[in-house]
Amino acid sequence: MIFALFLREFQSKFNDKFGLSWAFIEPFIFIAALSFIRGLISGDDVHSIPLFIFMMIGLVGLQTLTTNLQSVSTSIRRNKPLYAFRQVQPLAAVVTAGFVELSIKTGVIALLALSLYLLGDGFEIHDPLLLITLYILLWLFSVSIGLVFGIALAFVPEVDKIKSMLTRPLMFISCVFFSLQDLPEYLWPYFTWNPLVHFNELARYACFESYGHKGVSFSFVVEITIVFLFLSLSLYHITWKKVLSR
Amino acid sequence: MIKLENVTKSYPSKMGPQYIFKNLNFDFPTENNVAILGKNGAGKSTLFRMLAKSEYPDKGRVLTNKAMSWPVALQTGVHPQMTGRENTRFIGRINNVASLPEYEEKVQAFAELDNRFDLPVRTYSSGMRAKFVFACCMNIDFDIYLIDEATSVGDPLFRKKARASLKEKSETAGVIMVSHELDQIREFCTSTVIIDDGKLSYYADLEEGIDVYTQDAANKKSLK
Numbered sequence: 367m368i369f370a371l372f373l374r375e376f377q378s379k380f381n382d383k384f385g386l387s388w389a390f391i392e393p394f395i396f397i398a399a400l401s402f403i404r405g406l407i408s409g410d411d412v413h414s415i416p417l418f419i420f421m422m423i424g425l426v427g428l429q430t431l432t433t434n435l436q437s438v439s440t441s442i443r444r445n446k447p448l449y450a451f452r453q454v455q456p457l458a459a460v461v462t463a464g465f466v467e468l469s470i471k472t473g474v475i476a477l478l479a480l481s482l483y484l485l486g487d488g489f490e491i492h493d494p495l496l497l498i499t500l501y502i503l504l505w506l507f508s509v510s511i512g513l514v515f516g517i518a519l520a521f522v523p524e525v526d527k528i529k530s531m532l533t534r535p536l537m538f539i540s541c542v543f544f545s546l547q548d549l550p551e552y553l554w555p556y557f558t559w560n561p562l563v564h565f566n567e568l569a570r571y572a573c574f575e576s577y578g579h580k581g582v583s584f585s586f587v588v589e590i591t592i593v594f595l596f597l598s599l600s601l602y603h604i605t606w607k608k609v610l611s612r
Numbered sequence: 613m614i615k616l617e618n619v620t621k622s623y624p625s626k627m628g629p630q631y632i633f634k635n636l637n638f639d640f641p642t643e644n645n646v647a648i649l650g651k652n653g654a655g656k657s658t659l660f661r662m663l664a665k666s667e668y669p670d671k672g673r674v675l676t677n678k679a680m681s682w683p684v685a686l687q688t689g690v691h692p693q694m695t696g697r698e699n700t701r702f703i704g705r706i707n708n709v710a711s712l713p714e715y716e717e718k719v720q721a722f723a724e725l726d727n728r729f730d731l732p733v734r735t736y737s738s739g740m741r742a743k744f745v746f747a748c749c750m751n752i753d754f755d756i757y758l759i760d761e762a763t764s765v766g767d768p769l770f771r772k773k774a775r776a777s778l779k780e781k782s783e784t785a786g787v788i789m790v791s792h793e794l795d796q797i798r799e800f801c802t803s804t805v806i807i808d809d810g811k812l813s814y815y816a817d818l819e820e821g822i823d824v825y826t827q828d829a830a831n832k833k834s835l836k
Contacts, residue, residue, distance in 0.1 A: 370705035378693050447690075451682045452665035453706050607668040611623065 367453055371445075371462040390473045393433070397425045397478065404543055413545055414576040416487065422478060423573065424542035427566040430471050430501070431508045432533050437463045438512025439529065442520055442609065449610055456609050457602060460516060464509040471505075489573070497572040500587070504565045507591040513598040520609045541566045546581050554581050561590045614640040614663055614756075618672035621658060631810065632658050633669070638812045640805065642678060642756050642786035645778070647797040647818070649825045650807035656790050657760070659807065663788065664758050678755035678786075684745055685760040692734035696725055696744055699733055703748050715751055722777075723747035724770070743770055750777050756786045759800075775799060794822055 379389055401421035412420045441463035448454045482488055491497055518525040540562040546554065557563050564582040571579040619636040622629035632655040640646075640663065650656045661667040662674055664683040690699050700719045701712055709715045720729045723744045725736075733741065749757060757778070778787055778800055791797050797804070797818070804821030805814050808828065815821030 367706050370702055373705075374691065374694070374698075374702050377698055378691055450661075450664070450666045450685075451703075451706055452680075611667045 368458055368462050368465070371448075371454070371458055372465060375462055375466050389470050390477060393429055393471075393474045394477045397422055397429065397474070398481065400425060413547055413578070415570055415574050416489075418487065419482070419489065419573065420545075420570065421543055422482075423569050424540070424566050426471070426475060426478070427504060427562060427569060428537060428540055428542050429474075430467075430504055431562055431565075432536065433471070434464065434467045434505065434508035435512045435515065435529070435533065437467050438509050439515035439519055441512075442516040456516075456606055460509070460513050460602075464505070464512070468505055491573050492575040493572045496584075497569060500565055500569050500572060503587055503591045504562075507561060507565075507587075507594055510591070510594040510598040513602060514594070517598075517601055517605050517609060520605075536560075536562065539563075545570075547578070551581075558582065558586075561587060613642055613676070614678070615675040616640060616662075616672070617675060619662070619669040619674065620671040621655075621662065621667075621669045633810050636672070636810065636812065640788075640812075641803065641814060641816075642676075642788070644803055645782055645787040645789065645801040647801040647804045647821075648788065648790045648807065649797070649804055649821065654807045655810065656807060659812075660758060660760060660788070660790050676756075679753075680756045681749050681752065681754040681758050683758045683760055684749045690733050690741070690745060693732055695732050696720075696723070696729040696736070699744075700729075700748055704752075707752050709752060718751040719744075719747045722751060722773075739767065739770075746774060750774075750781070754785060756788060757781065759787060759789045760791075771799075794826075797822070 401418050404421050405417050411417060438460055441459045442456045445454070445456075445459035448459070449456065515525060515529050519529075539557060540560055541557070546557060546563060546567055549557070558581060564584075564587045567582040568579060568584060568587065570577045571582075616636055616638045619633050619638075620631070621633045622631045624630075648656050648659060658667070660683055662669055664680055665674065666683060668674075691702075694702075697716060697720075700716050704712050704715045720726075723729070723740075723746075725740065725744065728736070728740070733744070736744065746759075749759075781787070787800065789797065789801055802818055803814070803816050804818055804825070805812055806821060806825050806828075815824065
């Protein structure tokens with residue numbers, strides 16, 4: 367069933383003039399261009415990581431969170447006509463949106479990795495397992511938050527405005543183009559509540575051991591993901607029948 | 613038979629919840645073709661969607677062991693950007709059709725779409741859409757077909773065909789239909805359920821039901 371929805375989602379994306387390729391190319395260009403510009407402005411290395419890669423990791427993290435949030439939270443509403451089929455429940459739409467985003471983002475990461483390799487900037491990932499775990503956790507985390515927002519949206523459409531207000535500053539507070547280590551230590555508590563900071567910094571550490579993991583913790587990442595996953599699923603459980611009649 | 617047990621359904625509004633049904637107990641007959649009659653806002657579509665399990669009651673249960681179609685209305689589940697064929701495949705997939713290519717062919721033939729089957733649904737006229745949705749539904753084997761005024765848009769020839777296939781189906785399956793047009797109901801149905809003030813009543817004889825329904829409406833008018 368989810369497979370059917372999955373195909374449907376991809377098919378409807380195909381109808382764009384650019385077709386499916388745009389879904390991959392757009393974030394790729396966005397990430398590559400921003401990283402490149404930042405590289406031009408200053409220096410080559412950030413705490414022993416080439417700046418290009420440093421930016422790339424931060425932006426991939428940010429993009430995974432925001433696009434997932436966007437598409438998952440709107441998926442409940444977007445697929446509304448389909449709930450006429452009793453087999454299709456809102457959660458199916460949520461899971462499908464999540465998987466569509468996951469496959470697109472994985473494609474983008476593959477493209478980025480390929481271009482790094484072709485540019486001769488290839489590097490050896492220090493801890494691939496940690497990196498993959500982080501990626502999957504980040505995905506789960508953003509789908510959960512998306513689900514919470516999606517349910518809220520079904521009841522109060524204005525939540526959408528709050529959501530976009532919340533996601534905008536994420537770019538600047540999530541260590542996307544600076545490192546937590548650039549900041550004086552007394553400022554850290556103002557940043558480390560944000561799980562995305564942990565995701566980004568840990569991902570950099572997973573790629574380059576020398577980068578270190580000061581001020582961030584893996585267990586925080588795991589805990590917050592589990593908390594939000596359960597929160598969103600239980601919210602869903604008590605509201606889904608009401609969501610249908612909205 | 614579809615059993616409604618203690619069904620309460622309301623919609624939230626600015627003036628508090630608007631109850632459509634309160635503690636409704638009813639055995640909905642499905643042996644023959646049933647029309648649901650009622651005034652606008654009486655809860656026809658709500659009842660219809662609850663029968664189809666596209667919506668759930670606030671309290672109580674809707675029980676049945678029959679395979680029911682989705683509520684066939686003009687737009688249900690059809691993506692306007694996708695072609696008729698893609699939509700058909702999607703509907704086939706989520707309903708677990710045994711053979712997708714065979715199903716596609718049947719729908720294409722039944723809906724009389726020819727090569728327009730491969731054009732996006734948004735380019736179809738409303739009549740074509742109605743035919744298409746109806747064809748999608750009729751070519752899957754359900755025990756009960758739920759039809760919401762979908763057939764009224766088709767041309768006379770198509771209506772004839774629709775009626776023939778519904779007749780054929782009614783030997784093995786039941787049809788539940790919502791419509792305002794009495795002619796159409798006479799065409800397709802043999803009995804009726806009338807909704808009034810959140811209560812349901814069943815009339816095994818269609819004409820009797822229609823009489824009650826039209827007289828009721830007339831009486832209420834004269835009272836005012």
